[in-house]
Amino acid sequence: DAKTTQPPSMDCAEGRAANLPCNHSTISGNEYVYWYRQIHSQGPQYIIHGLKNNETNEMASLIITEDRKSSTLILPHATLRDTAVYYCIVRVEWSGNTGKLIFGQGTTLQVKP
Amino acid sequence: DSGVTQTPKHLITATGQRVTLRCSPRSGDLSVYWYQQSLDQGLQFLIQYYNGEERAKGNILERFSAQQFPDLHSELNLSSLELGDSALYFCASSFTGESPLHFGNGTRLTVT
Numbered sequence: 001d002a003k004t005t006q007p008p009s010m011d012c013a014e015g016r017a018a019n020l021p022c023n024h025s026t027i028s029g030n031e032y033v034y035w036y037r038q039i040h041s042q043g044p045q046y047i048i049h050g051l052k053n054n055e056t057n058e059m060a061s062l063i064i065t066e067d068r069k070s071s072t073l074i075l076p077h078a079t080l081r082d083t084a085v086y087y088c089i090v091r092v093e094w095s096g097n098t099g100k101l102i103f104g105q106g107t108t109l110q111v112k113p
Numbered sequence: 114d115s116g117v118t119q120t121p122k123h124l125i126t127a128t129g130q131r132v133t134l135r136c137s138p139r140s141g142d143l144s145v146y147w148y149q150q151s152l153d154q155g156l157q158f159l160i161q162y163y164n165g166e167e168r169a170k171g172n173i174l175e176r177f178s179a180q181q182f183p184d185l186h187s188e189l190n191l192s193s194l195e196l197g198d199s200a201l202y203f204c205a206s207s208f209t210g211e212s213p214l215h216f217g218n219g220t221r222l223t224v225t
Contacts, residue, residue, distance in 0.1 A: 042218055043115060043217050044203070098163075103148075
C-alpha cells in the first residue's frame with residue numbers, strides 16, 4: 001500500500017489560505033489521492049480527490065506535482081470552522097468494487113483568529 | 114449531513130456482553146464500510162460489503178462480525194466485549210468501490 005507522510009500539526013490565520021502538504025512517493029500510476037477531514041470526533045468528511053491533474057471544488061483545491069510524489073490541499077480562505085484533522089490518503093484496491101481507505105495520523109490544522 | 118445514518122449514537126455496556134451497531138447507507142450506495150477509531154489507534158478499517166457480499170477485510174477481530182442485508186443496511190456485531198473495544202465506530206458508504214466514501218457520525222461504544 002502506498003504510504004503518505006503529513007506534518008503532525010499546522011497553524012493558519014483566519015482568512016488566510018491554508019496549504020497542507022502530503023508526500024506519497026510510492027504512489028502507483030492508477031492510485032488516486034484523497035483528502036478527508038475530521039472535526040472533533042465527527043465522521044470524516046470527504047473534501048476532494050485527484051489522479052494527476054489539479055482539482056478544485058467548492059471546499060478546496062488539490063495540487064498534485066507532475067511526478068505525483070506529493071500534493072498540497074489548499075483551503076483558500078480558512079475559517080475557525082476549518083480547524084480539524086486533515087487526512088491525505090492514497091486509495092488502494094480499486095478492482096472488484098473494493099476501495100477501502102487507509103487513514104494515517106493526519107495533520108491537525110488549527111485556524112487562529 | 115452525509116446521508117449515512119448510524120444508530121445508536123451512544124452505547125454503554127459491560128464486559129462480556131454483545132452489541133449490534135446499525136448503519137443505513139446513503140440512498141443508492143451499494144458499498145458499506147466499517148471503521149473503528151480508538152484514542153491510541155486512529156481510524157482502523159474493519160470490513161467492507163458491496164451489494165450484500167464481503168469485499169475487503171481489515172483488522173477485524175474474530176469476536177466481531179458484520180453483514181449487509183438485501184435492503185443494503187448493515188450491522189456490525191461485537192461480542193465478548195472487552196474494555197479495549199471502547200471506541201467510536203464509523204460506517205461509511207459509497208456507490209461503487211471507486212466513488213468517494215461518505216461517513217456517518219458514528220456510534221460511541223463504552224465498555225465498563
